[in-house]
Amino acid sequence: MLRELAKPWRDERGYLEARLMEAAYERELAERFLSEGLIRNAAGKAWQAWKAVLAALALKERDAVREAFRGVKKMRGGKAINEGDWVIAFMLSTRVRLVAQLLARRHGDEVLMYTDIALNLHEYQYNGPDREGIFSRYPSDEAAAEDIKRLLRGVGEFTNRLVEKGG
Structure with missing residues (x-):
């Protein structure tokens, strides 16, 4: 049965556990796809795993994220929430770099x-390899696979840190 992802402003613990579980599942799928030669699929799963890790880290630094993103977002039903909470909950690709800069100060x-x-x-997931470097930074699937492995190690390292610190 599918459960709705807990909202960080309602259930921090539930949200953190869900994101850590998501990171582990996405990492496992990425490794499986990589071993089967499905490099672009593996790239997508590695991306999802890292976004889950970022969301978990951002939750641990919730006050700083809320300070950095001070706006207000309207939710369905008219409820207004702090934009920082919205960023933590949805971790959109357009915000991950800014969140990462903020998190790098602490982590x-x-x-x-x-x-x-x-x-x-x-980017590679959508465009594939590109020898000319116009649509993708990776000239080959092998170059992308190397970075997928690197990112998956990072997912594992940061997930372990979060779990060791008691979530």
Whole structure:
């Protein structure tokens, strides 16, 4: 049975657990796709895994995220929430770089490095390899696969850190 993702402003613990579980599942799928030679699919799953990790990290730094994103977002039903909570909940691709810069101040530059890799892989997922470097930064599937492995290591490292700190 599918459960609705807990909202970070209602159930921080439930949201964190769901995001960590999502990161683990997406990582596992990415590894499976990679082993089967489905590189673009693996890139998409690695991207999703990293976004889940970013959302979990952002929740741990909720006050800083709320300070950085001070606007208000209207939800269905007319409820208004802080834009920072909205960013944490949805972790849109247009916000991940800014969130990563914020998180890097507390969690190290690795957050930014992995985010840049994830964004590159997200682009590659849609465009595939491109020897000329116009539509994708990866000239070959092999080059993308190397970064997928690198990003998946980062997903594992940061997931473990979050779990070790008690979520």
